[in-house]
Amino acid sequence: MLLIPCPWCGPRDETEFHYGGQAHVAYPGNPAALSDEEWARYLFFRDNPKGAFAERWNHSAGCRRWFNAVRDTADNEIRAVYRTGEPRPVTA
Amino acid sequence: MTAEERRSPLAAFADRFDAAAKSGNLRLTDLPFRTQLNLRVDTGGGVAAGLEAALGVPLPAEPNTVSATTAGSGDLTVTWLGPDEWLVLGPPDLAQEPLHRAVQEAAGDQHVSLVDVSAQRTTLLVAGPRARDLLAHGCGLDLHPSVFGPGRCAQTMLARAQVVLVAQPDGFHVLVRASFAAYLAEWLLDAATEYL
Structure with missing residues (x-):
């Protein structure tokens, strides 16, 4: 099980969290101007890197806040956590 | 009831x-029927001090801590639930009406919610x-x-x-x-x- 350090509550079991997918996916500035293909890309297409991946988590059984975490998809290590609105920290 | x-x-x-x-x-x-009030407020708006005076208890700012009093409006404990959310705990017979009024006055035109969730x-x-x-x-x-x-x-x-x-x-x-x-x-x- 992952031990995820919530930026508010500290390290907690993975079972207390909900996954929220890739972080920093910006909402289109003018959604109406998008073609169907562009809209589909915004909705469904996500990065799938091997290595550091910024993703959203929700501490649903604790403080119920959304936050971002940089997780290494190869070894599941959480490299950094940061609150919503904060920039992604530089990780090795 | x-x-x-x-x-x-x-x-x-x-x-x-x-x-x-x-x-x-x-x-x-x-320990049934203890009074529980859910307090939501953005403390960035500078309304916290007034609320703390209204409740008679400081709002714990550090995550996962509580503050308590036995003076003022009664035997109250405030537990941290989130950065803008607290749970106010009191005895079953806590007089809620004055508390709600005091919080409303302290809030002024700021958004504050104090909701009775005792039954939850x-x-x-x-x-x-x-x-x-x-x-x-x-x-x-x-x-x-x-x-x-x-x-x-x-x-x-x-x-x-x-x-x-x-x-x-x-x-x-x-x-x-x-x-x-x-x-x-x-x-x-x-x-x-x-x-x-």
Whole structure:
């Protein structure tokens, strides 16, 4: 099980969290101007890197806040956590 | 609803809790109908000081801590639930009306919500020398007194049920949803077998 350090509550079991997918996916500035293909890309297409991946988590059984975490998809290590609105920290 | 009609979700467990207490290792006590008020406010708006004066208790800013008073508006405990969310705990007979009025006045034109959620959760006191060991059977948190002593609280999972744990001098208050209370009581009594 992952031990995820919530930026508010500290390290907690993975079972207390909900996954929220890739972080920093910006909402289109003018959604109406998008073609169907562009809209589909915004909705469904996500990065799938091997290595550091910024993703959203929700501490649903604790403080119920959304936050971002940089997780290494190869070894599941959480490299950094940061609150919503904060920039992604530089990780090795 | 009149007082006669109110029934604790754990009323049926009174005898089994008494029997469990005979060992001297554990004390499970039902503390029903305690007043719980959910307070939501963005403290960035500078309204916190007024609210603290209205409640008579400081709002704990550090995550997972509580602040308490026995003066002012009564026996109140404020537990941290989130960066803009607190749970105000009081005795069952707490006079809520003056509290609501005071908070409303302190809030002015800022957005503040104080909602009575007393019926959502019931309180179970888990105390005694083996209380920590019992909770450790189903809770991933470090409950050692050096980490989770009086003044600490946490929202977490206990035996797959969401609970608010509030450390007490002699044990823990376990705040659990009324509909989960019977399940959790059964689970705790089962987990406690080795200590009884």
